[in-house]
Amino acid sequence: MFNSVRSRLIIVALVVVTAVWQLYSHKTRTGEWLKLGLDLQGGMHLVLEVDDPDGTMTAEARSDMIDRVDRIIRTRIDEFGVEEPLIQKVGGERLIVELAGIDDEDQAKGIVQRNAFLEFKLVLPTIDFEQALSRIDRAVVTSLGVDSIRALGRDVAGQEGDDLTDLLFGTDPAAATDSMTAVSDSAAAAAAAAADSAEAEANALRPFSSLLAFGDIEGAFLVAAEDRPIAEMFLAMPEVERAFPRDQIVLWGADLVSQAARNYYRLYVLEEDSFLTGEELEDATAGRDPQFNQSQVQFQLSRAGGRQFARFSGAHVGDFLAIVLDNEVMSAPVIRDRIGARGQIDMGQGTPLEEARDLALVLRAGALPARINIVEERTVGPSLGQDSIDQGSLAGLVGIVLVVFIMILYYRVAGLIAVGALAVYVTLVLGGLAGMNATLTVPGIAGLILSIGMAVDANVLIFERIREELAKGRVTRSAVDDGFEHALSAIVDANITTLITALILFQFGTGPVRGFAVTLSIGIVASFFSALFVTRSFFLAYLSGRKASDPISI
Amino acid sequence: MRLFQDASYAFIQQRKRAYVISAIVLLVGIGAMAYNVATLGSWANYGVDFLGGSLVQVRFDGEMTAGELRDALGGAQSPPITRFGGEGAAEFVIRAPLDEDASITEVADGVEATLRANLPGRNFEVVRTELVGAKVGGELQQKALMAVLFSFLLTLAYLAVRFELRFGLAAVIATAHDILITLGFLALFRVEIALPTVAAILTILGYSLNDTIVVFDRIRENMNAKGARKTDPVALVNQSINETLPRTVLTSGTTLAVLVALLVLGGAVIRDFTLVLILGILIGTYSSIFVASPALIEIQKRWGVGGVSEKKPRPEPATV
Numbered sequence: 001m002f003n004s005v006r007s008r009l010i011i012v013a014l015v016v017v018t019a020v021w022q023l024y025s026h027k028t029r030t031g032e033w034l035k036l037g038l039d040l041q042g043g044m045h046l047v048l049e050v051d052d053p054d055g056t057m058t059a060e061a062r063s064d065m066i067d068r069v070d071r072i073i074r075t076r077i078d079e080f081g082v083e084e085p086l087i088q089k090v091g092g093e094r095l096i097v098e099l100a101g102i103d104d105e106d107q108a109k110g111i112v113q114r115n116a117f118l119e120f121k122l123v124l125p126t127i128d129f130e131q132a133l134s135r136i137d138r139a140v141v142t143s144l145g146v147d148s149i150r151a152l153g154r155d156v157a158g159q160e161g162d163d164l165t166d167l168l169f170g171t172d173p174a175a176a177t178d179s180m181t182a183v184s185d186s187a188a189a190a191a192a193a194a195a196d197s198a199e200a201e202a203n204a205l206r207p208f209s210s211l212l213a214f215g216d217i218e219g220a221f222l223v224a225a226e227d228r229p230i231a232e233m234f235l236a237m238p239e240v241e242r243a244f245p246r247d248q249i250v251l252w253g254a255d256l257v258s259q260a261a262r263n264y265y266r267l268y269v270l271e272e273d274s275f276l277t278g279e280e281l282e283d284a285t286a287g288r289d290p291q292f293n294q295s296q297v298q299f300q301l302s303r304a305g306g307r308q309f310a311r312f313s314g315a316h317v318g319d320f321l322a323i324v325l326d327n328e329v330m331s332a333p334v335i336r337d338r339i340g341a342r343g344q345i346d347m348g349q350g351t352p353l354e355e356a357r358d359l360a361l362v363l364r365a366g367a368l369p370a371r372i373n374i375v376e377e378r379t380v381g382p383s384l385g386q387d388s389i390d391q392g393s394l395a396g397l398v399g400i401v402l403v404v405f406i407m408i409l410y411y412r413v414a415g416l417i418a419v420g421a422l423a424v425y426v427t428l429v430l431g432g433l434a435g436m437n438a439t440l441t442v443p444g445i446a447g448l449i450l451s452i453g454m455a456v457d458a459n460v461l462i463f464e465r466i467r468e469e470l471a472k473g474r475v476t477r478s479a480v481d482d483g484f485e486h487a488l489s490a491i492v493d494a495n496i497t498t499l500i501t502a503l504i505l506f507q508f509g510t511g512p513v514r515g516f517a518v519t520l521s522i523g524i525v526a527s528f529f530s531a532l533f534v535t536r537s538f539f540l541a542y543l544s545g546r547k548a549s550d551p552i553s554i
Numbered sequence: 555m556r557l558f559q560d561a562s563y564a565f566i567q568q569r570k571r572a573y574v575i576s577a578i579v580l581l582v583g584i585g586a587m588a589y590n591v592a593t594l595g596s597w598a599n600y601g602v603d604f605l606g607g608s609l610v611q612v613r614f615d616g617e618m619t620a621g622e623l624r625d626a627l628g629g630a631q632s633p634p635i636t637r638f639g640g641e642g643a644a645e646f647v648i649r650a651p652l653d654e655d656a657s658i659t660e661v662a663d664g665v666e667a668t669l670r671a672n673l674p675g676r677n678f679e680v681v682r683t684e685l686v687g688a689k690v691g692g693e694l695q696q697k698a699l700m701a702v703l704f705s706f707l708l709t710l711a712y713l714a715v716r717f718e719l720r721f722g723l724a725a726v727i728a729t730a731h732d733i734l735i736t737l738g739f740l741a742l743f744r745v746e747i748a749l750p751t752v753a754a755i756l757t758i759l760g761y762s763l764n765d766t767i768v769v770f771d772r773i774r775e776n777m778n779a780k781g782a783r784k785t786d787p788v789a790l791v792n793q794s795i796n797e798t799l800p801r802t803v804l805t806s807g808t809t810l811a812v813l814v815a816l817l818v819l820g821g822a823v824i825r826d827f828t829l830v831l832i833l834g835i836l837i838g839t840y841s842s843i844f845v846a847s848p849a850l851i852e853i854q855k856r857w858g859v860g861g862v863s864e865k866k867p868r869p870e871p872a873t874v
Contacts, residue, residue, distance in 0.1 A: 039823070047690065049687075105683075106663075109659060373687075374659055374685075375686075375687035375689065375690050376685065376686050376687060376690050377659060377662075377683065377684070377685040378682075378683065378684045378685070379680075379682065379683045380681070380682050381679060381680065381681035381682060383613070383679065383681055384611070384613075384681040384682055384823075387821060387823075388821060388823050388824075391819055391820050391821035391823075392820060392821070392824075394819050395815050395816045395818075395819040395820040395821075396815075396816075398815040398819055399811065399812035399813075399815040399816060400812075402808070402811040402812065402815060403808050403811065403812060406804075406807065406808050406811065407808070409555060410555050410557075410804065442750075442823050442824055443750045443753055443824070443827065445824075447753075447757075449812050449813075449816055452812060453805070453808060453809030453812055453813075454764070454809075456805065456808045456809070457764070457801075457805040457808075457809075460801050460804050460805050460808075461768065461801055461805075464798075464800050464801045464804075467556075467800075468797070471559075471560075486775070489771055490767060490768045490771040490772075493712075493713075493716055493767045493771065494763075494764040494767050494768065496712060497709050497712060497713070497760060497763045497764065497767065498760040498761075498763075498764060500705060500708045500709055500712060501705045501709070501756050501757070501759060501760040502760075504701050504704050504705040504708065504756070505701060505705075505753060505756055507701070507704075508697045508698070508700055508701035508704075509697075509701070509749070509752075509753070513749050513750065513752065513753045516750070516753045517753075520757075
């Protein structure tokens with residue numbers, strides 16, 4: 001008997017430890033104990049639909065439009081600065097975009113609704129740009145100042161972007177202006193000398209070019225992923241832009257490149273003027289060439305676009321062609337031949353078809369920008385969300401204290417056992433929410449509190465039954481066993497019907513209601529385990545030191 | 555501590571009185587729905603979620619009265635304004651209807667711009683906006699209806715399998731009774747129907763069923779006990795209700811205690827939600843005793859077992 005009680009308690013302990021571990025690993029992974037819904041942490045929930053006022057589009061066309069919008073918003077997601085954006089296609093015709101904790105709604109809406117811009121640019125050899133690098137470095141140094149560059153240079157690696165910005169703009173901005181005035185004020189000899197030394201030092205500093213590595217392909221540099229924010233900041237400075245070679249620009253590649261266990265972004269050097277835009281593109285489809293086992297994208301240009309493309313591609317056979325969506329280079333295939341109105345991009349041997357599909361989607365997205373409407377929008381400010389969290393936790397705490405008080409008052413030691421089982425239950429629910437990465441919403445908190453009521457109910461059913469059996473004059477041990485046995489069918493039925501309701505809510509609900517359904521479902525499963533296994537184990541432990549006929553406190 | 559130990563109240567004998575009470579409450583609710591249809595155009599006060607429209611919630615620094623806000627939004631033409639949270643809170647919900655042509659986001663932006671223009675120097679923060687297009691609202695309405703219907707059907711099917719069909723029927727009658735009364739209450743007090751309200755209604759459905767199942771479980775058990783054939787069904791049901799009475803009171807009590815804590819401390823966002831739940835739990839407890847069990851008796855009397863001439867048929871297997 002003792003063995004069985006011990007093994008039961010060990011199982012309970014294991015389950016609790018697992019739940020706590022789930023919570024803890026969620027905390028270390030995301031920095032939060034639980035993922036909070038938009039109504040709790042603040043944020044924006046948008047539902048987008050294709051604008052089709054005349055109803056002339058087929059369902060397929062609308063679905064394709066939504067895919068394009070989906071693709072475009074995903075490429076723009078960096079602009080939101082959102083940790084874990086949710087972008088989800090629902091019912092084939094709608095797109096749900098959820099952005100947690102954004103500050104500027106109007107900007108977010110603008111980014112979502114902005115049309116995609118697709119262009120084709122020629123990739124240039126990096127030689128000209130390399131010669132301009134020293135000019136660019138100097139431009140960075142003169143506009144930021146030697147001190148801040150040096151402060152930066154020491155810690156280039158391993159610094160977060162935000163910290164760097166702080167570091168740069170937080171340090172004495174006088175450093176930059178000092179050296180400038182010193183240069184213009186030739187009368188002050190001491191100052192001039194300082195300027196000379198500053199200049200010498202400035203030449204030695206290579207703030208921008210030190211970030212660049214030679215590329216894996218001709219026409220692109222590599223920049224380590226962690227250095228990208230600094231490089232972006234340098235590139236955004238007007239002085240730097242003026243130092244570029246004539247008619248050349250640089251744009252980032254969309255994909256991460258892995259080399260020697262480090263992640264890099266490509267920085268492409270491109271001709272400034274694009275020779276073709278998405279307007280001239282009519283269609284793009286992904287396919288597979290069985291002969292060479294490679295994925296391909298076929299595209300179709302307009303007649304005018306075809307002529308332009310033929311002229312251009314004829315002159316640049318062997319060069320790279322950058323496909324640029326919203327100022328990001330999505331792909332840069334090599335031009336093999338003169339291409340007219342119909343072209344084909346080979347993705348290389350063994351490339352999965354998925355990549356070809358994605359590129360085709362990018363091309364289509366830029367070819368015919370979808371007009372979309374926002375059909376539903378919900379925003380919650382962070383202050384309101386914080387209020388809900390504070391009030392919800394206070395209410396939950398008071399509610400739990402009330403339950404604990406009632407149970408112990410009414411059932412004494414057995415009540416204490418129920419409270420212990422309830423504690424296990426709460427841990428399980430929280431661990432389950434964390435483990436499933438479920439989102440906690442305001443109705444979710446209510447569902448949680450309600451399911452505490454349900455968990456108590458199961459205990460009450462059992463205890464009442466034990467009391468009845470004891471009143472009939474049964475021996476303690478068999479009264480307890482019978483109590484659990486007889487209460488079982490009611491507990492099972494009650495839990496299953498509630499589970500049915502929760503599943504239906506999940507099926508038909510959206511957003512917060514879904515959160516409620518998930519919390520309720522997890523709550524029901526946990527309450528089942530807690531009442532039938534945990535309570536019983538605790539009870540057995542309570543009985544283990546006694547004779548079968550000793551009275552118990554219930 | 556013991557409550558209602560060895561109780562032997564004659565619940566079933568009181569059923570006629572309970573029918574009258576239920577009928578009156580139901581009639582009041584249905585009357586309120588009819589009145590709402592006549593005055594509002596729909597049986598209840600549908601919120602933004604279901605009708606489509608916009609809701610803008612603003613929080614002011616310092617004092618602000620509803621009158622001042624209404625003036626700032628165009629006096630008589632102002633959209634409906636309600637205070638959010640208790641008296642004295644400088645936080646308001648403004649509900650503006652949807653324009654046919656304008657995109658839904660323009661409505662909310664318009665409200666904010668009007669406030670900024672007409673209340674210069676006042677600091678306020680838009681803490682929440684909800685904009686739902688008319689089409690989406692209609693769909694949500696349909697989905698909510700489907701959700702309620704489906705959970706009805708599925709639970710009926712489950713109960714028919716687990717118990718017998720008559721138990722399932724009695725449970726559905728009781729649940730329908732609860733939901734109708736809750737809807738009547740929503741209509742009477744014109745509580746705004748939002749998505750969480752539907753969740754609350756479905757939760758009530760679950761809770762009411764839970765309560766009914768516990769009583770039915772006991773009735774079934776007592777029916778299967780030795781010598782049950784000879785017992786009067788009314789006495790048997792009464793005995794079952796009385797036996798489960800301590801559990802009923804205690805569970806309702808603890809759940810209500812938690813919900814009251816939620817109502818008092820949980821804040822304005824979930825106040826309506828909690829209120830509906832509290833109401834539903836009171837009705838659900840009442841109905842499992844005074845509606846579900848009598849319904850079982852009535853069904854049994856009319857079509858049920860124990861007739862003199864007919865042979866006792868085997869309980870119908872589930873055919874739902």
